[in-house]
Amino acid sequence: MFTRFSGATAFAVCCLASAAAVHAAPAPSYGVVDKVAGPDGGWDFANVDTARGVLYVARSNAVMAMDIASHKVSTLAAAQGSHQAMAIADGKTVVQTDGKTGLTRFIDAATGHIDAQVPSGQKPDAAFYDAQTGKVAVMSPGNDTITTIDAKSHKVVGTMKLAGGLEFAVTNGKGGAFINLEDAAKIAEVNLAKGTLLRKIDLPGCEGPTGLARFAHGTRLISACANGVALVIDTATGKTLTTLPIGKDADAVLLDEERGLAFVPCGGTGTLVALSIADANNVTVAQVIPTQVGAKTGAVDPRDGRIYLPTATLATPEPGAKRGKPVPGSFTVLIVAPKA
Numbered sequence: 001m002f003t004r005f006s007g008a009t010a011f012a013v014c015c016l017a018s019a020a021a022v023h024a025a026p027a028p029s030y031g032v033v034d035k036v037a038g039p040d041g042g043w044d045f046a047n048v049d050t051a052r053g054v055l056y057v058a059r060s061n062a063v064m065a066m067d068i069a070s071h072k073v074s075t076l077a078a079a080q081g082s083h084q085a086m087a088i089a090d091g092k093t094v095v096q097t098d099g100k101t102g103l104t105r106f107i108d109a110a111t112g113h114i115d116a117q118v119p120s121g122q123k124p125d126a127a128f129y130d131a132q133t134g135k136v137a138v139m140s141p142g143n144d145t146i147t148t149i150d151a152k153s154h155k156v157v158g159t160m161k162l163a164g165g166l167e168f169a170v171t172n173g174k175g176g177a178f179i180n181l182e183d184a185a186k187i188a189e190v191n192l193a194k195g196t197l198l199r200k201i202d203l204p205g206c207e208g209p210t211g212l213a214r215f216a217h218g219t220r221l222i223s224a225c226a227n228g229v230a231l232v233i234d235t236a237t238g239k240t241l242t243t244l245p246i247g248k249d250a251d252a253v254l255l256d257e258e259r260g261l262a263f264v265p266c267g268g269t270g271t272l273v274a275l276s277i278a279d280a281n282n283v284t285v286a287q288v289i290p291t292q293v294g295a296k297t298g299a300v301d302p303r304d305g306r307i308y309l310p311t312a313t314l315a316t317p318e319p320g321a322k323r324g325k326p327v328p329g330s331f332t333v334l335i336v337a338p339k340a
Contacts, residue, residue, distance in 0.1 A: 028261060028274050030289045030307070034335040036071045038064060040328050043310040044083040045126070045252065046299040051091030052109060055299060055333070057310050058082035063096050063107065066308075066333060068301065077105075077112045083125040088136075088151055095136055095151070097124040104138050104147070106154055116154035121145035130171045137177055137192055139166035146179075148192045160195035162188060168212045168252070170221075178235070180209040180223055187212070187223060187233065201238040203231055213253035213262055216280035224250035224264045230275070232283045242283050247271040249323075251296035259305050261286065267296025267323075272309065272336060291334055294323070307336040 042060035048068070049056060056076070057064040063076040063085045076085075081099030087109060088095055094107040097120065104124055106116040122142025129136050129151065138147045144166065148158035165183030172178050176191045176198065187201040187209070203209055208226030214235070215222070221233040226249060232242040247266025254263040260278030270293040276286040295311035310333050312326035 028259075028276075028287050029339045030272070030274060030287060030336050031339045032289075032291060032334050033337045033339075034071075036066060036073065036333040036335065038066070038073050038310070038331045038333060039075075040326065040331055042326060043297070043312075043331070045085065045297050046308060046310055047084075047086040048299045048301045048308065049087035049091045049094075049109070050301065050303055051087065054087070054091070054109075055301075055308050056085040056087065056094060057333070058085040058096065063094060075112075076109070077107050077114060079105075081123075084127040086127070086129060088129045093151075095127060095129065097127050097138055099123050099125060102140070102142075104136065104149060106151075118147075118149050118154055118156060120147040120149070121159075125166070126168045128169055128171060128177070130175070132171070132173070133175050135175075135192070137169060137171075139169055139179065141166040141182075146177075146190065146192070158192055158195055160190065160192070162190065162197065164188065167210050170212055170214045172214075172235075173218045178212065178214065178221060180212045182208050182210060185209060185225075187221065199238065201233060202240075203233075204240055205229060205243055206231055210251045211253035211264060213255045215255055215257055215262065215277055220277075220280050220283075222253045222262055222264075222275070222277075222283070224253050226250065228266075230264055230273075241281070244273075244275065244283065244285055246273040246285075247288075249296055252298060254298055254300045254307060256300045256302065256305055258302055261305075263298070263300065263307055265291065265295050265298045265309055267294050267311070269293070270295065272298075272307070289336060291336065292332075294326075295334060305338065309334040309336060 044058045055066040084097040104120040121140030127138040164181030167180040167182040169179040189198040206225035211224035248268030262275040264273040272289040274287040295309040298309040313330035314324035317324040
């Protein structure tokens with residue numbers, strides 16, 4: 001059945017459509033607005049603690065803390081090959097994975113005191129805290145081990161083996177996890193309490209999945225791939241809904257659901273790709289923001305939407321190395337924000 005409009009009605013509809021277009025939310029326009037220097041050394045994941053107003057960066061020899069308001073940089077605690085540094089317990093504790101010692105450490109955020117050190121397999125790397133269960137899950141690709149730790153007692157409550165190159169992981173909202181398998185180019189869903197594999201999700205066209213984020217009330221995943229694409233996956237069916245172009249050497253997906261955006265820092269091309277995620281069925285590239293080669297991880301401050309990207313000038317890679325070493329005196333945290 002067709003509905004016919006009078007000329008006046010059609011004109012009104014046209015005007016309403018035009019008005020809606022005029023008042024539609026503008027596309028994001030982000031850019032680098034500031035830089036904060038830090039000590040020499042490598043880096044990995046970064047996280048913002050809104051309770052204390054601190055940016056934590058996992059560094060090769062320390063857990064770096066940057067006061068977001070003053071930009072004062074300090075060392076919370078020494079480390080050996082740090083990969084993850086994230087605040088839990090309303091900012092009172094920082095959980096840090098120590099790649100060289102095989103420990104997950106619980107650090108007092110006020111004093112830097114090491115409250116506990118928990119063996120977590122070989123080369124513990126990515127980790128996440130599940131507030132629903134009160135557990136920390138640690139990915140250790142050195143021996144294909146996932147270690148689950150009670151955040152209050154600091155006791156190991158579960159371990160399981162999972163081959164395929166454990167990379168970043170997020171909660172599945174059911175006490176388990178979705179985990180990027182870098183070598184297998186798949187996402188695994190696991191039951192952490194039982195230590196069992198639930199399923200593996202294919203990632204067509206993806207090589208080396210690293211960064212991962214879950215959004216839209218848990219119905220979608222974004223997986224960032226080393227070969228310059230990001231995939232949007234339906235968590236119910238495991239199907240890839242969209243394949244989006246990004247830059248090279250992405251290592252994180254930064255979620256800002258408050259503003260309907262996700263950001264993929266691409267260290268190989270020196271870009272930060274903003275994705276519009278307001279419509280979970282139509283995720284699109286909203287902006288490609290020039291940053292700096294090497295800026296492959298970062299964190300979003302949900303209070304104001306500012307993005308913090310650790311990076312440094314990289315020397316020419318040595319034979320067989322994936323990336324060049326940081327040039328002394330060049331480490332910085334790029335601050336990205338909407339342009340005025």
